[in-house]
Amino acid sequence: MIYFDNSATTQIDPSALNTYDQVSKKIWGNPSSLHRFGEESFNLLNQSRKQIADLLGVQPNEIIFTSGGTEGDNWVLKGTAIEKRKFGRHIITTAVEHPAIHNTCEQLKQLGYDVTYLPVDGEGRISIDDLKAAIRKDTILVSIMAVNNEIGTIQPIKDAAEVLKQYPNIHYHIDAVQGIGKGIQDLIMNERVDFVTFSGHKFHAPRGVGFIYKRAGKKIAPLMIGGGQEHNLRSGTENLPAIAAMARALRLLLTDEDAKVQKQAAIKSAIYDHIKNFDKVTIFSKDQDNFAPHILCFSILGVRGETIVHAFEDHDIYISTTSACSSKDHVPSATLTAMQEPTELCTSAVRVSLDANNTLAEAETFNRVFDQLYEQFSKLS
Amino acid sequence: MQYSEIMVRYGELSTKGKNRKDFIKQLGKNIRHVLHDFSDIHVNPQQDRLHVDLHGEDYDKVIERLTGVFGIETLSPAIKLDKDIDNAKRVALQMVKDQYQSGMTFKINTIRQDKNYPLDTYDINDKLGGFIIENVDGIKAKMKHPDIEIRVEIRMNGIFLSSETIKGAGGLPVGTGGRATMMLSGGIDSPVATYLAMKRGVKVDMIHFFSPPYTSPQALAKAKELSAQVAKFGGNIQFIEVPFTKVQETVKEKVPEGYLMTIQRRMMLRIASQITRDRHCKGVFTGESLGQVASQTLESMMAINDVTNLPVLRPLVSMDKTEIIRIAEKIGTYDLSIMPFEDCCTIFTPPSPKTKPDLAKTRHYETYIDVDALTKEAVAGIKVTDIKPGEEFMNQNQDVFSELL
Numbered sequence: 001m002i003y004f005d006n007s008a009t010t011q012i013d014p015s016a017l018n019t020y021d022q023v024s025k026k027i028w029g030n031p032s033s034l035h036r037f038g039e040e041s042f043n044l045l046n047q048s049r050k051q052i053a054d055l056l057g058v059q060p061n062e063i064i065f066t067s068g069g070t071e072g073d074n075w076v077l078k079g080t081a082i083e084k085r086k087f088g089r090h091i092i093t094t095a096v097e098h099p100a101i102h103n104t105c106e107q108l109k110q111l112g113y114d115v116t117y118l119p120v121d122g123e124g125r126i127s128i129d130d131l132k133a134a135i136r137k138d139t140i141l142v143s144i145m146a147v148n149n150e151i152g153t154i155q156p157i158k159d160a161a162e163v164l165k166q167y168p169n170i171h172y173h174i175d176a177v178q179g180i181g182k183g184i185q186d187l188i189m190n191e192r193v194d195f196v197t198f199s200g201h202k203f204h205a206p207r208g209v210g211f212i213y214k215r216a217g218k219k220i221a222p223l224m225i226g227g228g229q230e231h232n233l234r235s236g237t238e239n240l241p242a243i244a245a246m247a248r249a250l251r252l253l254l255t256d257e258d259a260k261v262q263k264q265a266a267i268k269s270a271i272y273d274h275i276k277n278f279d280k281v282t283i284f285s286k287d288q289d290n291f292a293p294h295i296l297c298f299s300i301l302g303v304r305g306e307t308i309v310h311a312f313e314d315h316d317i318y319i320s321t322t323s324a325c326s327s328k329d330h331v332p333s334a335t336l337t338a339m340q341e342p343t344e345l346c347t348s349a350v351r352v353s354l355d356a357n358n359t360l361a362e363a364e365t366f367n368r369v370f371d372q373l374y375e376q377f378s379k380l381s
Numbered sequence: 382m383q384y385s386e387i388m389v390r391y392g393e394l395s396t397k398g399k400n401r402k403d404f405i406k407q408l409g410k411n412i413r414h415v416l417h418d419f420s421d422i423h424v425n426p427q428q429d430r431l432h433v434d435l436h437g438e439d440y441d442k443v444i445e446r447l448t449g450v451f452g453i454e455t456l457s458p459a460i461k462l463d464k465d466i467d468n469a470k471r472v473a474l475q476m477v478k479d480q481y482q483s484g485m486t487f488k489i490n491t492i493r494q495d496k497n498y499p500l501d502t503y504d505i506n507d508k509l510g511g512f513i514i515e516n517v518d519g520i521k522a523k524m525k526h527p528d529i530e531i532r533v534e535i536r537m538n539g540i541f542l543s544s545e546t547i548k549g550a551g552g553l554p555v556g557t558g559g560r561a562t563m564m565l566s567g568g569i570d571s572p573v574a575t576y577l578a579m580k581r582g583v584k585v586d587m588i589h590f591f592s593p594p595y596t597s598p599q600a601l602a603k604a605k606e607l608s609a610q611v612a613k614f615g616g617n618i619q620f621i622e623v624p625f626t627k628v629q630e631t632v633k634e635k636v637p638e639g640y641l642m643t644i645q646r647r648m649m650l651r652i653a654s655q656i657t658r659d660r661h662c663k664g665v666f667t668g669e670s671l672g673q674v675a676s677q678t679l680e681s682m683m684a685i686n687d688v689t690n691l692p693v694l695r696p697l698v699s700m701d702k703t704e705i706i707r708i709a710e711k712i713g714t715y716d717l718s719i720m721p722f723e724d725c726c727t728i729f730t731p732p733s734p735k736t737k738p739d740l741a742k743t744r745h746y747e748t749y750i751d752v753d754a755l756t757k758e759a760v761a762g763i764k765v766t767d768i769k770p771g772e773e774f775m776n777q778n779q780d781v782f783s784e785l786l
Binding site: 019022023034036039040043044047048051060061244247248251 | 597598599716721722775776778782785786
């Protein structure tokens with residue numbers, strides 16, 4: 001099997017799974033319980049938090065655990081909307097965000113908030129001038145993804161940070177779900193950023209766990225209200241086995257990060273260099289620095305994305321249409337649509353998404369199968 | 382750059398006249414303490430400077446430890462060379478190159494201790510400066526506020542070059558200001574008060590009141606860990622655990638509710654005073670801040686202070702909570718302090734304690750209990766532990782955890 005759908009989810013790391021197992025069996029006290037058994041859980045929770053904070057170069061009290069990327073995105077957006085409604089109701093985001101951001105913005109619009117979606121260029125990237133022009137007196141939040149989940153564009157989040165330095169009261173959020181472990185941590189954890197969303201299952205942790213970075217002193221209203229866990233910001237008994245497993249997975253992810261990034265980039269290049277020679281192939285991801293090393297999105301003119309996915313599947317190779325979340329809706333890729341690509345290209349796009357566990361040999365197999373399928377498809381069209 | 386030593390400059394010591402020697406000796410001792418696990422390091426206190434010879438140890442880590450030590454004004458990583466001026470030229474050039482960015486200015490600042498050295502300060506400045514100008518494109522010399530300053534010291538045993546000056550913790554070396562006790566509750570305030578007491582050179586013994594089963598073992602562990610945290614600023618701390626259950630139960634049973642808190646505090650201070658005297662300490666520090674809670678009004682303080690004639694010192698007396706929290710965060714005690722374990726100050730707290738207790742009534746109600754016997758019993762039951770900087774008490778599962786994470 002060749003698994004090239006790592007942007008959808010990754011396989012849980014065996015040692016992280018072992019952590020999950022061990023913690024579930026041995027350290028299962030409620031971290032909020034006062035007795036020694038609860039305290040042990042509380043200590044492990046804090047130790048996990050500290051490890052994650054250290055890995056990101058921030059303070060432990062700036063890490064808050066969530067159930068994953070969708071919750072993190074919802075929380076920062078709605079939490080800011082509630083917290084700062086007295087100061088304004090304008091939110092700026094981009095036209096190519098993940099549905100967790102996009103649909104939350106649409107919901108906030110119904111509640112009376114105003115949303116500006118920044119357009120993107122042919123590479124799926126926003127312009128800083130557009131951002132500058134969009135900022136208003138009542139802007140309370142700017143939310144930009146670090147890495148586009150469909151084509152891998154790295155957004156100019158650091159340049160946006162420079163602009164936002166002049167507006168210290170605007171919350172600046174980065175959705176880094178696709179960006180962690182891809183060699184751009186300096187970009188993501190920049191000095192102006194206030195909130196960052198992370199999701200565990202994108203880096204070999206279990207599903208249903210994630211965290212946000214919240215700069216100390218910045219305020220958002222809680223969405224989960226109850227027992228007052230996580231400094232009253234995110235109630236609900238902590239998912240300790242998953243949190244500990246995530247702390248481990250993050251440490252493993254960031255160990256030898258450079259080498260892993262280079263490996264993914266080399267695999268991406270091998271496929272890129274091969275398929276670029278075919279007439280009917282359009283590649284949307286670029287093979288260069290301001291694109292993530294692990295995402296390669298392309299289309300074969302005249303063949304629907306689903307058809308390509310299933311054709312590869314017959315060869316035990318797993319890729320996806322542009323995003324797993326919306327792939328069953330039969331809607332064309334939101335990112336490619338925003339890039340104003342023609343509809344026939346948008347509907348035929350597929351995404352190869354890599355991980356450090358993939359190999360160059362897999363890329364070679366992929367390329368061989370590609371040749372075969374391309375010939376087959378050519379007969380059809 | 383591979384530095385050979387850290388040069389430490391003294392703070393207020395220059396004004397201390399005859400006691401200077403003691404201060405330097407104490408500082409040297411404290412520095413040896415905080416660097417105890419660097420086995421190759423040699424600490425060498427001199428009249429005007431203290432030298433930490435690195436012998437290959439990582440200078441960043443040593444500096445990190447030293448910046449927490451009271452009595453240090455500034456410190457600089459330095460390189461010791463033999464007295465060959467060409468060697469000095471080469472190293473000075475490297476130091477400049479390490480920091481140089483286009484448009485920067487520099488200065489050579491030479492001090493000559495070895496008066497027999499053939500070159501005088503002017504010659505040395507000239508030779509080193511000239512060499513740098515020749516070899517770094519576009520760099521200019523500037524005497525006032527240069528971007529890069531290379532300090533050159535010609536001493537009897539070599540030439541020392543340094544270029545970075547790092548701010549130390551200031552204050553006086555812990556141990557030079559005598560010895561006192563500290564009433565440590567485990568909240569946010571008392572560790573900050575400890576830190577400030579240490580800053581004035583006071584060696585502090587911790588007194589912690591402990592009321593099992595009303596307070597948990599975790600609360601005790603937390604107080605110990607807080608002590609270990611502040612021990613980083615002055616070396617080992619004696620932690621004195623006082624059994625307080627009987628006092629609290631008796632007070633609760635015998636004394637009218639409104640005066641419960643005041644009399645409980647008087648008992649604490651009485652016991653603390655006895656321990657302070659027994660240990661030949663010269664005062665009691667507390668984390669009280671005026672007006673913060675019922676026991677910290679002027680009237681309360683007067684009623685509580687009535688039981689002792691030792692100095693009761695309150696470094697936080699006029700600080701706001703936000704100022705205290707800021708220091709707690711800086712010294713790394715805040716997160717520990719806010720952990721939710723009951724301490725002996727919060728159990729048996731009446732719903733409305735007297736904020737302005739009457740001294741005569743306080744004294745009267747106190748006759749309902751046997752003050753001397755209770756005090757004696759508590760003092761007899763103390764347990765003393767020696768706590769080292771950074772020791773952990775809360776988290777006994779460190780090894781298990783590090784395997785899991």
